[in-house]
Amino acid sequence: MFIREEKMTTFTKTEYMAKKFSDKQMHILDVAEELIAQKGFEGTSVRDISTKANINVAMISYYFGSKEKMMASLYQYRVLKTRENFSEFADTIKNGKPEMQMKEMIKYIVNQLFKYNYFHGFVTQELRHTESLKDELMEFYQLFVRKLDEVIKKGVTTGVFTFTPKAEDLLTTVIGSTLFVIRNKNFYELYVPHKDAESYQKEAEKKVKMNLLMSVFALLGYASE
Amino acid sequence: MFIREEKMTTFTKTEYMAKKFSDKQMHILDVAEELIAQKGFEGTSVRDISTKANINVAMISYYFGSKEKMMASLYQYRVLKTRENFSEFADTIKNGKPEMQMKEMIKYIVNQLFKYNYFHGFVTQELRHTESLKDELMEFYQLFVRKLDEVIKKGVTTGVFTFTPKAEDLLTTVIGSTLFVIRNKNFYELYVPHKDAESYQKEAEKKVKMNLLMSVFALLGYASE
Amino acid sequence: MFIREEKMTTFTKTEYMAKKFSDKQMHILDVAEELIAQKGFEGTSVRDISTKANINVAMISYYFGSKEKMMASLYQYRVLKTRENFSEFADTIKNGKPEMQMKEMIKYIVNQLFKYNYFHGFVTQELRHTESLKDELMEFYQLFVRKLDEVIKKGVTTGVFTFTPKAEDLLTTVIGSTLFVIRNKNFYELYVPHKDAESYQKEAEKKVKMNLLMSVFALLGYASE
Amino acid sequence: MFIREEKMTTFTKTEYMAKKFSDKQMHILDVAEELIAQKGFEGTSVRDISTKANINVAMISYYFGSKEKMMASLYQYRVLKTRENFSEFADTIKNGKPEMQMKEMIKYIVNQLFKYNYFHGFVTQELRHTESLKDELMEFYQLFVRKLDEVIKKGVTTGVFTFTPKAEDLLTTVIGSTLFVIRNKNFYELYVPHKDAESYQKEAEKKVKMNLLMSVFALLGYASE
DNA sequence: CATGAATGAGGGTTCATTCAT
DNA sequence: AATGAATGAACCCTCATTCAT
Structure with a gap:
């Protein structure tokens, strides 16, 4: 059987991905990602996923072993893609x-978070026995740090x-503020002039970027121009 | 029947609360809050709650109409208490x-968030048909703003x-950063010297406060001493 | 909840039974017993049982905790009744x-086995983690021994x-032979003159009793006057 | 397709077997036999069998048509081998x-039963639509009878x-007693001095043989020495 | 006013089997 | 002739909720 033998062969999307997930698996993960982003892990049933992915219910267990293991795979999948x-x-x-580097x-x-925000922090709240998974994300955060x-350091030199604020504090502020904006749309949109839902997204992203740039450069004691 | 007639009677805790929740209901909400904070909404069953609250399973439906409505009540309850x-x-x-006011x-x-963090943002992810609920929290955030x-304004005057950074941006940074620290313990503890889990909590809170004070006062262009 | 609190109150059938199983539970066990006798434990689904017992599927878990625990209860139930x-x-x-005592x-x-035969030996084959259950049956067999x-001893005295054949060997022969006859109807009926299925049962029981009486008394060296 | 055309080709093990089962089939049956002996028919999945037999899951259906039909084949296979x-x-x-003939x-x-006991009687309990199968075993028992x-007769002559006890009753006692001992290890071992699990098997076999010899010869009115 | 028994829907998973290759 | 991917049915169990009392 597929899972038990841990045999995964074909690969197409990228060389890197290929080592871990087949196309079918990636398709399932993409669908699962979207649903879980909306309704949470417990709120999303394997039947929801299989229906939306146009596959049989049994396939989640078939491909990943269990729903929980699928979640672990989704996690790795996302970290992998993000790191790449x-x-x-x-x-x-x-x-x-x-x-320029700091600004970029x-x-x-912020850009990435607006795309894949749901993913950050959801493990902490919903999954158990996932220390190793968290480690992957932690490593990733440390990469940023x-x-x-x-x-x-280069800028100071x-x-x-x-000034030399702590990098982990900068990251905390950047990620934390962005996620808050994303997850509290109802609040933030009160302060963002926008015509429709789509334009809001763009304007909100612009506003939070501006705010963060101001914050960070203020902390760095950057004398603009 | 109780719920259908929306009959809510006795009140003791405070005048304010009294208008909305009976003592029994408040007891249930307190228990539910604790469990949901730990395991999420979907991860917490009405049996968990009723067992821990030493009441009958049927009581959640009886008092609130349904689990979801109980959640809505919990939400209001928390907003009320926090506002108070x-x-x-x-x-x-x-x-x-x-x-001083800004600092305090x-x-x-930050203090409040470390106590009731679970509560912020969970509606977005887990509950449906909750626009009115969000409004309550939004009003509350606006109070802060x-x-x-x-x-x-007073400080500038x-x-x-x-400088006069936008208040909503300050709030975003403060709440966002704090929640991120709370929800990414595994990350932040790498940078917080601590002996045990308990001392971590304290140190983390201290560090994030320091970071936010620096950030905010930098943004305000506050010339300390 | 019923099971979790292990609270079982009403009792009617007999004082002895009452301590362990409610009427509803006994009803389920009676039905389960019949089905399992026919199709085995794994071959009998909780749906089969609940359908035949005219109860909801969920009731098996509700009353016994799980299918396997229901089996354990059935086991105790049967031992209890038999012992009584x-x-x-x-x-x-x-x-x-x-x-006379030996004959009776x-x-x-043999009589009892023709009524409750299915029950002897099925644990050995189908259930796991049931050492304590087996112990109960063993104690029961030892009672016979x-x-x-x-x-x-009295007869010899x-x-x-x-002669003084070993009691455990006598019991082995009696139970073993009877169960074999019951479980190999197709074989034994070749040697039992009978008109229909019902009369066969009676005649087979008679024949096996005769056989065993002959065997046992021969072993005892009983000189029938 | 293979099964539907009932095409069975190569044969090697023995001329007799060859008429019915191919080598691959026999291999599968050997593995299935072992597993079913341990865990019962329903307790043994086709995956268990195929894994242990190092073949594809689909092969059981492929070679035998279905799991149940495989079981029927196993049955015939065992009867054939035993008869041989x-x-x-x-x-x-x-x-x-x-x-001497009687003793042997x-x-x-008893010997054969200790090796292939699982096989006797399991059809009655677990398989449906197996009248023809039972017939084969019945014929086999009749051979013994x-x-x-x-x-x-020769001995009496x-x-x-x-005395001339009925042969079917002797067989009943012999097979029944032996199976009982095998299937109620927990009971019988109380009366069999043994050091470990392995030595028990040997001692139990010895004891039941002795018991049966005593019984049968007593019934026959055999004047030993 | 509150309860405990009971329900039906839906949960994740495993199963024997099929089908395209 | 044989395989591995995929299926749909069925599995046991837990859920939030209802209902008679």
Whole structure:
């Protein structure tokens, strides 16, 4: 049987993904991701997922062993994809000045969160026995922290930044504020001029980015122009 | 029958509460709150609640109509209690200087979140048909925004603050950062020196407060001492 | 909830039973007993049982906790009833001569097995983690062994029996032979003249009793006058 | 397709087997037999079998049509093998004296049962639509009965046996008692001195043989020595 | 006013089997 | 001739809720 033998062969999306998930599995994970984002893990039944994914109910157990293991896979899947994405991004800014790097990083993080926000923090609340999973996300956060720290130090060295706030605190503020905005749409939209739901999304993202840039650069004691 | 007639009678705890919830209901809500904080809404069964509250299973339906309606009540209950609490707090700082008021407000908010964090944001993810509920929380957030705005304006007027960041952005940063720290313990504890789980809680709270004070006062252009 | 609180109150059938099972439970057990006798434990679904017992599927879990625990209850129930029945029987022969006692015991055992045969030995084959259950049946068998032993000894003492075969071997032969006849109807009926299925049952019981009486008394070296 | 055309081809093990089962089928049956002996028919899944037999899950359906039909084949297979084995055995005693023949037959039957006990009687309990299968076993039992009858008659004729118990009753006692011992290990081991699980098996077999020899020869009125 | 028994719907999972290859 | 992916039915169990008392 598929799962028991842990045999996973075909791969197409990317070389990296291929090592872990088949196309069918990725399809299921994509669907599951969307539903879980909306209704939570316990609120999403395997029947919901299988219906939306146009597969048989049994397939979730078949492909992942159980619903909970599917969740673990989804987790890894998302971390994998995000990490991959980040390393691509990191390349694009590696030659810039610290202030530009910092600015781009903040914009990048907010950007990503607006796309995959549901995913951050949901493990903490819903899954049990998932220490190893959390570790993966933690490693990922630490990647950000290291990168931020690097930029801060460089900026201070080159004299463009005055203070050295803790990188983990910057990250906390950036991710935390963004997630709050995303998850409290009803609140934030009161302060964001917008015509419709779609334009709100764009304007909210712009506003939170501005806020965070202000915050972070203020903390860094950055003397603009 | 009880629910259908929406008959709610006795009241003792406080005049304010009394208008909405009986003692029994409040007892159930207190228990439910604790469990839901731990295991989420879907993860908490009415049997869990009734067992822990030493009441019959049927009572949740009996008193609130359904589990979901109980949740709505819990929501209102928490908003009511928090609002009440906040108005008490507001009194204690009403005569202070703006910088003190700002500092105390940040500390207060972080404090409350460490106690009742589960509650913020869970509606978005888990409950349906809850627009009216969200409104209550929104009103509450706006209360904060107004107060913050008031303090900012006063500080700018008296010359102690240089800039006028948006109050909603300050609140976003404060609540967002705090919730992130609470919900990503595994991450944040890497940067918080602590001996045990209990001491962590205290240290984490201290660190996030410090971070937020720095952030906010930097944004305000506050020239300390 | 019923099961979790282990609260069982009403009792009617007999004082003894009452301590353990409610009427509803006994009804379910009676139905389950019949079905399991026909199709085995794994072959009988809780739906089969609930349908036949005219109750909701959920009731099996509700009353017993799980299907497996229901099985355990059935086991105890049967042992309880059998033990009770046996002690009544034992009274009726307590003043007889050894040869009469032996004869009556054999007839009694065969009799009971024709009624409740399915029950003997099914635990061994189908249930796991049931050591304590087996113990109950074992104690029950030992009750027989002790009684048989007592009769043998008395018979030898009074000179009516010549040999002293082991009581456990007698019991083995009696129970084993009877169960074999019951469970291999297709075989035994070849040698039992009978008109229809009902008359067969009677004739088979008669034949196996005769066979066992001959065997046992031969082993005892009983010189029938 | 294979099954539907009832096409069974190669044969190697023995001429007799060859008529019915291919090597692959026999391999599957051997594995299935072992598992079913341990866990029962319903307790054994086709996956268990296919895994242990190192074949694809689909093969059971492929080779036998269904799990139930596989069971029927297993049944025939076992009867065939046993019958074959018995005819070999019968040869070895065909020239002996009746008392020796009787003794050897009893020992032989007990022996075989200790090896293939699971198989006797399980059809009654677990399989449906198996009248034809039972017939095969019945024929087999009748083979024993005829042989026993022959020996009894010969013994009576030669004067070594005094009585003429019914052969079917002897067989009933022999098989029944043995199966009871095997299936009620927990009971019988109380009376069998043994050091470990393995030695028990041997000692139990010895004890039941002794018991049966005593019983049968007592019934036959055999004057030993 | 409150209860405990009972319900039906739906939960995740396993099963024997089928089907395209 | 044989496989592995996929299926749908059935499994046991838990759920929130209802109802008679």
